[in-house]
Structure formats: C-alpha cells, structure tokens
C-alpha cells in the first residue's frame with residue numbers, strides 16, 4: 001500500500017474519535033491537528049494543509065447536526081471529501097483510444113524513472129488490448145538505448161531506436177512513422193532525461209513534440225522530491241498544453257503525499273503512480289479510491305462508483321436477471337476489474353469472484369490470471385462469447401482457441417470451468433427486482449454473500465446504503 005504511513009496516521013486520528021465518549025469541538029480540533037501534522041510530515045505544502053483543515057471545519061458544524069446524527073461518520077466523510085479535493089486537479093486526463101494511432105511522449109529529469117515507466121505504461125495498455133510500441137529518442141545518454149531495448153524485450157513490446165543516430169528528432173519521426181505503418185495504436189516516445197536542467201529538458205520536449213505531434217505528453221516525476229514537485233509540474237504545465245504526470249517511487253518514500261498534492265495544485269492530472277522497480281508495480285491513479293484506501297476504508301466510500309463499474313445496476317444487473325451469464329459478460333467484468341487498481345480488496349466484494357478465484361496475499365498472481373483469461377477470451381468468436389449452449393464449446397473449438405491465444409488447452413478449459421462456476425453462483429443471487437424496493441431480495445442477498453464480504457461492506461447498513469446508491473445513481 002502506497003503512503004502507508006500517511007494513511008495510517010490519518011486513520012489513527014479518525015479512529016481515536018471512537019474512544020471519545022462525546023464528539024465535541026475539542027475532539028474535532030484534536031483530530032484535525034493530528035491530520036494536519038500527518039499531512040505536513042508527508043511534505044504536503046503548508047497552504048494546502050491549511051485549506052484542507054479549513055474545508056473540513058466548514059463542512060462539519062457539530063452544533064447544527066440533528067440529534068442522533070453519527071458525528072464520527074460526518075467527520076470521516078468530510079475528511080475523505082477534503083483529501084479528494086486536495087488531490088483532484090479538476091481536469092480530466094487524456095486516455096488513448098483503441099484503433100487510433102495515439103502518440104505519447106515521455107519526458108522527465110534524469111533518474112526519475114522515465115524509461116522504466118515507458119515500459120510499464122506500454123505493458124499496462126497492452127493488457128487492455130492495445131498494440132503498443134516503444135521508440136527510444138534518448139540520444140543524450142549512452143546506455144538509454146540498451147535500457148529501453150532490454151525493458152521492451154522483457155515485456156515483449158516492439159521497439160525502435162539507433163546506436164549511431166544522434167538526432168533525437170530524426171529517430172522519433174522514423175520510429176513513429178514505422179509503427180504507424182505497422183498499425184500500432186499506442187506509440188510511446190522516450191526522450192532524453194536531463195540532470196536538473198529543466199530549461200534544456202523542456203526545449204527538447206518542444207522540438208520532439210513539434211516533430212511527432214503527440215496526443216499526450218507525460219511528465220515522469222520522482223515522488224521522493226515531495227512538495228518540490230510543484231515548481232517542476234508548474235514549469236511542465238506551461239510548456240506542454242496536453243500533459244499528464246506519472247509519479248514514481250511511491251513505494252518507499254514518506255514524501256509521496258506531498259508530491260501528489262503539489263502536482264494536483266498545478267491542475268495537472270496524475271494518471272499513474274509507480275510503486276516499485278518492476279513492470280507490474282504500476283497503479284492507475286484515481287482520486288476517490290486512492291483516498292478510500294489511504295484512509296483504510298477502501299472497500300466502501302469512493303468504491304461505490306467502482307462497484308457500479310463492476311456490476312452497474314442499470315447495465316449489468318438487467319443482463320444478469322435474464323439468466324444468461326455469458327462469457328462476454330465475464331470478459332466485461334474482467335475489463336472493469338482491471339481499471340480499478342488493487343484487485344485484492346475488491347475481489348472479495350464481488351459474488352463469485354471471491355477468494356476461491358484470487359487467494360488473499362496473491363493478488364498479483366490473480367491479476368496475471370485475469371490477463372491470461374482475457375487473452376484466451378480474445379481468441380473466441382462473437383458467437384462463443386454470447387453463447388448460452390454449454391455444448392457449443394467442443395474439443396475443436398477449445399483447440400482452436402488455445403492455438404489462437406497461444407495458451408495451453410488446459411487453460412482454455414479452466415476459463416470455461418471458471419465461467420460455469422461463476423455463472424452458477426450468479427444464478428443463485430436474487431437479482432430479480434430492484435433490491436432497494438424488495439425486502440425479501442435484500443434478505444436473500446445477505447444470505448448469499450460470503451461471510452467476510454458483509455463485514456467488508458460495512459455490515460447490513462453498509463450494504464443497504466450501497467444498494468441505495470447503486471439504485472439511485474443515473475449513468
């Protein structure tokens with residue numbers, strides 16, 4: 001968990017309120033002071049901390065709350081809300097669309113993790129069905145070519161670069177042209193890092209940008225610089241009109257919270273965070289779930305939106321009620337799950353995709369398994385994906401799918417069996433009428449849930465609220 005220290009301190013401050021017999025202004029003030037201290041220790045800028053504190057205070061008016069209101073919950077919600085506001089740049093980020101030749105250019109200071117991040121980014125989108133390719137336009141450092149080439153080979157991503165060419169623009173243009181012709185839909189251009197020479201860095205960025213006309217420029221920043229990220233992100237924002245930020249090294253640095261909030265303060269969207277040296281150590285950065293996890297309440301709060309993405313009340317549930325839990329529906333669920341960040345916490349919340357599918361403590365293996373299953377499903381025909389006849393999947397179809405996906409026959413059989421198992425569980429769930437309007441359905445849902453899941457959903461009340469939100473939210 002990134003920023004465990006900051007999250008732990010804030011969660012402890014909130015938990016201490018539980019020990020107070022009465023939640024009054026003094027208890028609130030103590031809690032806010034503790035949260036402010038934790039934020040300052042994470043190197044969040046003083047002005048930002050002051051705004052967060054003031055925001056919580058103005059939202060929580062203890063005297064005005066009706067008798068019987070759960071004050072702790074009100075404070076909890078206000079803290080989560082202000083932290084979200086602190087990290088929200090208020091600006092959507094560009095996301096590549098499949099089938100179009102998206103060009104994404106990476107820039108960053110030397111050692112920020114730029115080259116490693118290029119490969120992580122390519123790998124992330126490859127698993128989402130894109131055809132990424134990497135271009136090394138870093139002619140400044142002698143070993144840059146080898147490093148990116150090795151990373152690309154490890155991740156099995158096509159690569160273009162040159163040992164002898166010294167003009168980064170020429171390489172960038174050639175690489176982008178080559179991969180456009182090869183119909184790659186995500187062409188990633190790695191540019192030279194600079195050692196604390198931001199002016200030179202941005203100058204080169206503009207030149208390569210002029211030559212390749214990228215759809216997105218990503219600035220890779222080292223999270224350990226804390227609030228110093230503000231000036232760098234500000235300078236970047238002024239130089240690139242279409243920029244997003246990736247913050248790396250969020251695994252071992254107490255200052256990560258400072259970097260995140262400082263970048264948000266420049267209204268530059270942070271799109272991913274790097275959480276380790278290896279390719280899978282890469283997380284989508286999404287403010288609400290991030291704050292939820294930070295506060296140790298990852299399974300509830302901001303997660304409601306995510307749950308809707310997994311089983312949106314007005315899209316998936318109607319399909320499910322018709323009784324046909326097809327392979328396509330399973331594929332859609334996998335896709336949704338992939339967008340959600342750490343799957344471990346979430347898996348246990350989804351009926352049928354529970355611990356049996358992903359063992360606790362083995363979330364990474366679980367994610368890899370989903371990716372493999374999706375690769376197999378990518379080799380299925382439309383008819384197979386929408387099939388409801390169990391006899392359709394005969395030996396020859398299974399062999400063809402195995403060949404097409406490059407996976408063993410046994411694994412194709414595993415996918416089919418997993419699908420059958422989940423479909424069977426779903427068929428037992430009482431999604432017949434809207435749950436919030438049906439007390440009996442609600443009761444039988446509670447009975448159908450695995451025991452630890454109900455706890456994670458915040459007990460009966462949590463589940464009821466969740467269902468209400470699911471039922472009321474219009475997409």
Ligand SMILES: Nc1nc2c(ncn2[C@@H]2O[C@H](COP(=O)(O)OP(=O)(O)OP(=O)(O)O)[C@@H](O)[C@H]2O)c(=O)[nH]1
Pocket residue numbers: 108109110111112113114115116117141144192193194248249250251252273274275276277281
């Ligand atoms: N702990 C940790 N290390 C990272 C992360 N991302 C990158 N690194 C490491 O940071 C170091 C620098 O990464 P590079 O990818 O070479 O960085 P660069 O910005 O391309 O650096 P130059 O090639 O020197 O310009 C390497 O040792 C990486 O393994 C991360 O998220 N966490």
